[in-house]
Amino acid sequence: MQEIVRQGIINEMATVLNFQQLQLLEKVLHQCFRGIEISYKPNEQVSLTEKNGELLALFISAKKVEGCSEKSLKYYHSTIEALLNELSKRISEISTNDLRCYLSEYQEKKNSSKVTIDNIRRIFSSFFSWLEDEDYILKSPVRRIHKVKSAKTIKEILSDEELEVLRDNCKEIRDLALVEILSSTGIRVGELVKINKEDIDFHERSCIVTGKGNKEREVYFDARTKLHLKQYLNSRTDDDKALFVSLSKPHLRLSIGGVESVLRKLGIKSKISKVHPHKFRRTLATMAIDKGMPIEQVQKLLGHVKIDTTLHYAMVNQTNVKIAHRKFIG
Secondary structure (H helix, E strand, O other): OHHHHHHHHHHHHOOOOOHHHHHHHHHHHHHHOOOOOOOOOOOOHHHHHHHHHHHHHHHHHHHHHOOOOHHHHHHHHHHHHHHHHHHOOOHHHOOHHHHHHHHHHHHHHHOOOHHHHHHHHHHHHHHHHHHHHOOOOOOOOOOOOOOOOOOOOOOOOOOHHHHHHHHHOOOOHHHHHHHHHHHHHOOOHHHHOOOEHHHEEOOOOEEEEEOHHHOEEEEEOOHHHHHHHHHHHHHOOOOOOEOOEOOOOOOOEOOHHHHHHHHHHHHHHHOOOOOOHHHHHHHHHHHHHHOOOOHHHHHHHHOOOOHHHHHHHOOOOHHHHHHHHHHHOO
């Protein structure tokens, strides 16, 4: 309880004292409170919820201005709101131990993976760092909570043979065009469903997609994709501007769930496990690096802000590692 009171006083004085003065104040408070017991009378829950809600709303607004997608904003909001409801404390009173206990109990209750827990930790870090930068708190309590280490798993990609099998099992020209554009561009499924017919430049074999943070970029496709896309568009009888639409009337724009469903059924029919849009993206990244494309160009192709993200997507073919070892070392 003493820690909460001390922290509250320091937070209130943070706007009028410099860093050295705050450090001195912290030492003085520590000495003065030694041997003193403090009892806590909770504030009204309504005012507590309102105050926390205001800060959370301001944080979400700041992330929105930075260009975060609606999906990300909802994830941020629900994750932080769950923490605040569970702890029932003012944000300025939340300590490092509170967060450690919350993450530990969350993992135990939900049986969550280490990756999930670290994602939650990163959201808390972003929130409390923003509060610190905006002078709502003196220091982020997440600073002393380190990254959660998790085992790296080798994620599967589609082989050349598997891609051919998928193509052979496409009975609809739309599905074939879908497979081709995903395998040759490596775009995200969220980017795919936003593409309109007018975004396609058949002469340059390119198209404009809108990625995360509403950032536009140009991606490219091969001659085979161009051929099948043209065949698909020429077969359409609807007037919808979307590049891909449903097969049944009224032929509405294909959704993310719709694309995933098409590929899942195609995978089952082809007897290939876990066929989903992201697998095509990972396959393209791996093949590009495997064939010698510079990692910076792969990063640009995939629309990654950080090159580390690109490296997570791509795997280097083990056979090429063996050949390179014999060439350069043995």
